[in-house]
Amino acid sequence: GESVGLHLPTLSVQEGDNSIINCAYSNSASDYFIWYKQESGKGPQFIIDIRSNMDKRQGQRVTVLLNKTVKHLSLQIAATQPGDSAVYFCAEKRTGANNLFFGTGTRLTVIP
């Protein structure tokens, strides 16, 4: 069936290192993707988004890469900090849909 999923449920990185969080999607009709960060007890917080007509988009310390050929999305966090520890979700918006479909999430733990 159709799904938005993540390759790794957990990721631990050393403070200062770069982090890469991956996401696979299966719906080729999806044309908009978002990464969210969710800290314990809080709602998802928008990080960065990308449209399907783009391959790469950069923000402050974050980069999202989209490979439509293999339906893969990644979030790169540069110089990871303890405050980056959270669960990260990718979400997709399918053409014609009004809502977002979320994956299961990856828990990022930053080791000081």
Add this chain to the structure above:
Amino acid sequence: DTGVSQNPRHKITKRGQNVTFRCDPISEHNRLYWYRQTLGQGPEFLTYFQNEAQLEKSRLLSDRFSAERPKGSFSTLEIQRTEQGDSAMYLCASSGGQGYNEKLFFGSGTQLSVL
């Protein structure tokens, strides 16, 4: 604080009771969404409003669930005859502006525990 506000933050109830949650979206946002999130999972879509009109409902939204947005501003989500399986975080999100691609801004959620 001009973000999405949800009340209460936590709700503990006994099975069979009714509960109601409130969401105040970002003031200029015309779209409002309800999602449900269980532990270790991503949020699941429940329903969507554009202004006061409820335009889409998920199959997850059983007949015990009802959502309203009477004046196109705040919204309420009511669950009747709660069951233990209703225990979850209920998230509200809003978005606005023109265009197809939209960012959803989420509130902090209401954590429901059904005993």
